[in-house]
Amino acid sequence: MSSKSMMLAAALIAVCLLAGCRGGGSGSILDPEDVRKGTKGLEMDFIERNPPDEIYEDSTFSLGIELENQGAADITQGILKVGIDRTFMEWDQAPSQVSSVRLEGKTVTRPSGEQDFLNFRLYARPLPPNIETHTTQITVTSCYDYKTIAAFDVCIDTDIYGQGLFEKACEVEDLTSSGQGGPVAVTRAEPTMLPHEKEDRIMPQFRITVANKGGGRSFRKDLVKEMCTGATIDIKGFNTAEVNAYLSEEALECRPHYVNLEERDAEVVCALTEGIPVEFGSYKTPLTVTIDYGYTDSMSKQVEIKDVR
Structure with a gap:
């Protein structure tokens, strides 16, 4: 390679580094000082209409949960627990009510932290004969290590x-x-x-x-x-x-x-x-x-x- 070609290659590499070139990524780069900012850790949300606001008795439905580690530390020992009123609901296909969570935190090259999506199948029991409707609550609790x-x-x-x-x-x-x-x-x-x-x-x-x-x-x-x-x-x-x-x-x-x-x-x-x-x-x-x-x-x-x- 000629000296002129070597200089051109070096210039292209420098431009790529400054622009944040990454294979398979979005190219977004976070300022190192911004990585350790904010007060968030593991953030949770229900996926839209999972569960629906209304369901019918004697039927199965989906419970979807979106997880995102919005902090700067990695979660290596996380646990997610779903709580239901077993008088009116039960687990479909006998899944576990507890799931493990491991998500990496935000970095210079991953400004939003790692995400995950969990899905559970639940069954709504038949209502007693004298009840036409009943409102029950689904609770999701996260427990995780952080630094x-x-x-x-x-x-x-x-x-x-x-x-x-x-x-x-x-x-x-x-x-x-x-x-x-x-x-x-x-x-x-x-x-x-x-x-x-x-x-x-x-x-x-x-x-x-x-x-x-x-x-x-x-x-x-x-x-x-x-x-x-x-x-x-x-x-x-x-x-x-x-x-x-x-x-x-x-x-x-x-x-x-x-x-x-x-x-x-x-x-x-x-x-x-x-x-x-x-x-x-x-x-x-x-x-x-x-x-x-x-x-x-x-x-x-x-x-x-x-x-x-």
Whole structure:
């Protein structure tokens, strides 16, 4: 290949990369900063007219459910449970009322996250002789594992008494966010530079606010199966999430390690207990907060069963 041809090929490859060329895809590309935005996770909806608003007794009908992972984490242990009033309905062809869910989250090349469609067959029992119509409810509950990662650029300033020991490269300030691609989010991080037990060091501390921004409830991440199968769960497993934090690559000591989100938000205090040398001055560095949790949400629809008499 001539040098001119090689230059042309390189230019075409560069254009393709900038334009987001992907085999078999739509070509849409999401800005990396937008991947971890928002407060959604697994979203559910009934497929139109599945089930219908009205059905007849002694007949089968379809229940269709659309699932989409609209957050930034992958769902690897999801469960979907369908609840019906067995006095008036039953499963057709003996299917399971529980289905497993595994959906990848949104990425730079998949802005909407992975989707799935589930279909169930149900049977409407004959109504009692003295009843012409009855309204019953179908409830769908999701339980799944999830992870939120919040990343901030924070200012570290070792001149905690303002003695002018060095030129300031940044200012210590509170940080806020509306969401990081999951229903549980870090909404605020308040940094404080504290004295250390060693005089030549300071201790960065961060007061972090974690909030449940979704419409469901969080629970301990290892209880996905129990949450959707009616197993007995210790009350401490509800409305909780595990929080870890890192300053650059150094793990911080966080208390409490599990936050209680029963009131929708909670605070955790994380500190670099080993400290930072005063001689480091002021500089910016990444603060990363990870939240591991399970999440459950539900939706329901009323269906009217009519007699055929």
